[in-house]
Amino acid sequence: MRKVRKGISAVVYRSCKAFNHDRTRILDILRKVQTSLGCISGETMEMLAEELSSHRVEIEGLVSFYSFFSEKPKGKITIRLSDDIVDRFAGVDKVAKVFSDELGIGMGQTSSDLNFSLEYTSCIGMSDQAPAALINESVVTKLTPQSARTIVRKLKQNPVTSNLVKKKGDGNNADPLINAPVKNNIRRKGDVLLADRLPAEAGLKKALKMKADAVIQEIGHSGLRGRGGAGYSTGLKWELARKAKAKERYVICNADEGEPGTFKDRVLLTERPDLIFEGMTIAAYAIGGTKGILYLRAEYAYLLPYMESSLKKRRTAGLLGKNITGKKGFAFDIRIQLGAGAYICGEESSLISSCEGLRGEPKTRPPFPVEKGFLGFPTVVNNVETFCCAARILDKGARWFSGIGTDQSTGTKLLSISGDCTRPGIYEVPYGVAVTDVLDMAGADAPAIVQVGGASGDMIGRSSFHRKISYEDLPTGGSFMTFNASRNVLSIVDYFLEFFVHESCGYCTPCRVGNVFLRERIQKIKNGLAEEADLRYLKDLSNTIMMTSRCGLGHTSPKPVLSSIAHFPIVYASLTKERTDGRQASFDIQKALEESRRIAKRQSMIYDPVYGEAAD
Amino acid sequence: MKKRIATVSLAGCFGCHMSLLDIDERILDLLKVAEFDRTPLKDLKKFTKRCDIGLIEGGCCNEENVHTLQEFRNNCDVLVAVGACAIMGGLPVMRNAIMNSEDPLRECLEEAYMNSPSVYNATNDIPNDPALPLILDKVYNCSEVVKIDYQVPGCPPSGDTLWETLTALIKGVPADLPYGLIKYD
Numbered sequence: 001m002r003k004v005r006k007g008i009s010a011v012v013y014r015s016c017k018a019f020n021h022d023r024t025r026i027l028d029i030l031r032k033v034q035t036s037l038g039c040i041s042g043e044t045m046e047m048l049a050e051e052l053s054s055h056r057v058e059i060e061g062l063v064s065f066y067s068f069f070s071e072k073p074k075g076k077i078t079i080r081l082s083d084d085i086v087d088r089f090a091g092v093d094k095v096a097k098v099f100s101d102e103l104g105i106g107m108g109q110t111s112s113d114l115n116f117s118l119e120y121t122s123c124i125g126m127s128d129q130a131p132a133a134l135i136n137e138s139v140v141t142k143l144t145p146q147s148a149r150t151i152v153r154k155l156k157q158n159p160v161t162s163n164l165v166k167k168k169g170d171g172n173n174a175d176p177l178i179n180a181p182v183k184n185n186i187r188r189k190g191d192v193l194l195a196d197r198l199p200a201e202a203g204l205k206k207a208l209k210m211k212a213d214a215v216i217q218e219i220g221h222s223g224l225r226g227r228g229g230a231g232y233s234t235g236l237k238w239e240l241a242r243k244a245k246a247k248e249r250y251v252i253c254n255a256d257e258g259e260p261g262t263f264k265d266r267v268l269l270t271e272r273p274d275l276i277f278e279g280m281t282i283a284a285y286a287i288g289g290t291k292g293i294l295y296l297r298a299e300y301a302y303l304l305p306y307m308e309s310s311l312k313k314r315r316t317a318g319l320l321g322k323n324i325t326g327k328k329g330f331a332f333d334i335r336i337q338l339g340a341g342a343y344i345c346g347e348e349s350s351l352i353s354s355c356e357g358l359r360g361e362p363k364t365r366p367p368f369p370v371e372k373g374f375l376g377f378p379t380v381v382n383n384v385e386t387f388c389c390a391a392r393i394l395d396k397g398a399r400w401f402s403g404i405g406t407d408q409s410t411g412t413k414l415l416s417i418s419g420d421c422t423r424p425g426i427y428e429v430p431y432g433v434a435v436t437d438v439l440d441m442a443g444a445d446a447p448a449i450v451q452v453g454g455a456s457g458d459m460i461g462r463s464s465f466h467r468k469i470s471y472e473d474l475p476t477g478g479s480f481m482t483f484n485a486s487r488n489v490l491s492i493v494d495y496f497l498e499f500f501v502h503e504s505c506g507y508c509t510p511c512r513v514g515n516v517f518l519r520e521r522i523q524k525i526k527n528g529l530a531e532e533a534d535l536r537y538l539k540d541l542s543n544t545i546m547m548t549s550r551c552g553l554g555h556t557s558p559k560p561v562l563s564s565i566a567h568f569p570i571v572y573a574s575l576t577k578e579r580t581d582g583r584q585a586s587f588d589i590q591k592a593l594e595e596s597r598r599i600a601k602r603q604s605m606i607y608d609p610v611y612g613e614a615a616d
Numbered sequence: 617m618k619k620r621i622a623t624v625s626l627a628g629c630f631g632c633h634m635s636l637l638d639i640d641e642r643i644l645d646l647l648k649v650a651e652f653d654r655t656p657l658k659d660l661k662k663f664t665k666r667c668d669i670g671l672i673e674g675g676c677c678n679e680e681n682v683h684t685l686q687e688f689r690n691n692c693d694v695l696v697a698v699g700a701c702a703i704m705g706g707l708p709v710m711r712n713a714i715m716n717s718e719d720p721l722r723e724c725l726e727e728a729y730m731n732s733p734s735v736y737n738a739t740n741d742i743p744n745d746p747a748l749p750l751i752l753d754k755v756y757n758c759s760e761v762v763k764i765d766y767q768v769p770g771c772p773p774s775g776d777t778l779w780e781t782l783t784a785l786i787k788g789v790p791a792d793l794p795y796g797l798i799k800y801d
Binding site for chain 2: 533582583584586587589591592593594595596597599600601602604605606607
């Protein structure tokens with residue numbers, strides 16, 4: 001007899017059925033459930049576990065890991081304010097206050113009628129138009145207290161988020177499938193990625209006329225290195241994946257652009273989806289891959305319909321599927337996997353975990369993904385920009401590409417520039433460009449602090465502005481934030497640590513605990529209570545975290561601390577002071593006793609000198 | 617000149633002091649080169665002279681602990697945090713986990729004296745004699761309150777570990793602590 005399904009049970013069943021009860025697609029299933037029910041309660045988890053032959057604890061592990069899922073009921077409309085340092089300096093707190101007052105709920109709360117939830121979220125990739133927010137999947141940018149008030153009033157009248165778009169953005173942002181007020185802010189076009197009228201599919205056509213080995217050789221000769229930040233040779237990566245013995249191979253595009261202050265992939269995903277897919281197809285041909293996944297961060301879900309339609313067009317045009325462009329035996333297809341709000345998933349092994357429907361925790365290496373990656377098959381994971389470059393290299397040749405940039409950093413780089421400057425946005429510059437030139441281009445306002453490479457990058461001061469953007473000097477995955485002299489170095493460092501404390505997956509102790517300790521110590525310094533010994537402590541602890549953490553997050557999270565100490569020694573020196581009494585200035589006995597005095601209704605025999613005398 | 621040693625147990629269980637007694641007959645050798653000043657081993661509650669070495673067991677959970685620790689810092693040249701409680705709070709620090717409460721300290725006291733299933737407290741009184749030192753808002757480890765020179769890990773550190781530590785401190789050389797003595801997993 002067929003079971004009659006109602007309510008939650010029906011939603012769970014439908015959501016699982018939509019993905020053929022495939023355990024690896026659980027992120028999509030949870031997303032569907034979260035959207036339909038507003039939460040994934042304990043009861044729902046039980047049902048999901050049964051439906052997917054899993055265990056409740058596994059489902060609960062996923063729900064608690066990804067910030068876009070929640071066990072408690074969320075409002076029909078969830079407003080997520082981007083809490084990046086650039087947003088903070090742009091006044092997101094004032095905007096937050098208006099949202100909070102108008103909705104009558106605090107940050108992190110849901111209204112009692114379950115219509116609205118309000119919360120902060122990590123950088124949503126809109127630093128060039130800060131402060132910004134996600135309202136369900138729609139993006140709103142350049143918020144002011146006034147516009148926040150209007151948004152709430154509109155949503156109260158008509159809770160449809162697409163109505164909020166008054167003025168559409170430029171380029172494909174105005175496409176009905178995207179329909180976003182987001183501006184591309186492309187300020188400088190280079191020859192490789194943002195040039196006008198790129199010849200469509202030229203790279204792919206040339207690649208398919210070559211032997212797979214030759215394609216890899218061409219990429220190798222071009223000197224192309226990963227654009228995500230780590231800078232591993234793309235040619236070598238592809239070669240290793242091709243050589244690994246396996247039945248299947250996978251190509252994954254990392255579009256989980258979560259590094260604070262990075263938004264260049266947003267523009268490529270909006271304006272160059274075909275170039276990305278072309279690059280992925282070339283990679284698949286080169287390594288002998290049959291399936292591809294583009295892992296799109298949840299914050300960019302507004303781009304999903306447009307990208308899906310691009311994929312569809314490619315299938316119709318014979319650019320995906322079987323016998324691509326008529327090449328017998330070459331079959332490849334791509335699906336888009338939507339993330340669910342976790343910075344760590346930008347790390348390649350965590351990204352693979354996430355694609356497999358697991359918590360986005362890093363995997364132990366070796367084996368590296370090129371040997372055993374997605375579901376144990378050899379997998380190439382490359383950044384969005386890397387795939388675009390690969391497609392262009394196959395079209396124009398390795399020599400053309402390596403002619404741009406420096407010896408060890410060939411080609412151009414997309415920089416996402418934000419912060420205190422008049423022209424924030426996307427700049428395609430050749431590698432080897434000096435920081436000072438970049439600052440000039442962006443119209444930086446009296447730059448004093450520049451953060452190159454996001455939270456996990458380097459913080460430099462004026463004395464280093466001659467340095468060059470390149471793998472050998474100042475590497476960056478794309479983030480470039482400039483701050484003027486009115487900004488507090490320690491507030492910036494504190495923000496980055498807060499970010500890492502929040503985004504650490506918690507698997508290994510050095511990262512989970514170490515970052516908390518780093519932050520405590522930075523706050524001690526910020527409050528003027530530190531001594532020189534605290535700086536030594538920070539350096540020691542930073543080295544321990546970098547040396548003993550399991551993945552890139554812990555390997556780089558102390559960088560803001562170390563680079564700010566190295567480049568802004570005067571700031572630290574002015575805030576630390578030698579103390580000779582042997583006491584810790586950060587320990588405040590009066591504060592530590594406050595609550596106790598209140599509860600015991602008496603004063604301290606030791607620390608209240610007037611005890612007894614002041615009795616009235 | 618003999619080195620002077622002071623010891624104290626703050627928010628600890630005296631386990632580290634018991635462990636110190638595990639140096640057994642070596643205590644006679646120790647007394648040839650050192651003497652004890654303020655220590656529960658001699659029941660001496662005030663410093664008689666400035667000391668070379670202070671051994672601290674336990675962290676700070678009340679104002680008296682803080683006061684004692686500050687006295688030790690004022691009167692000892694070298695201060696050693698001995699054992700898990702002194703270094704990071706140990707068992708007492710578990711009460712710091714009550715943090716999502718509006719009134720964490722009250723919740724902690726009520727749990728300890730009224731609500732815990734093993735408590736029989738017919739009058740529901742929470743001890744509040746004026747002679748009792750006030751409890752701190754949370755448990756602090758020693759290095760949060762004063763500067764600490766050395767830490768000896770362990771719960772408790774073994775007699776051998778403490779022996780090696782004391783010998784090294786008295787001789788003024790780095791302690792020779794083989795991995796086996798400081799490995800606790």
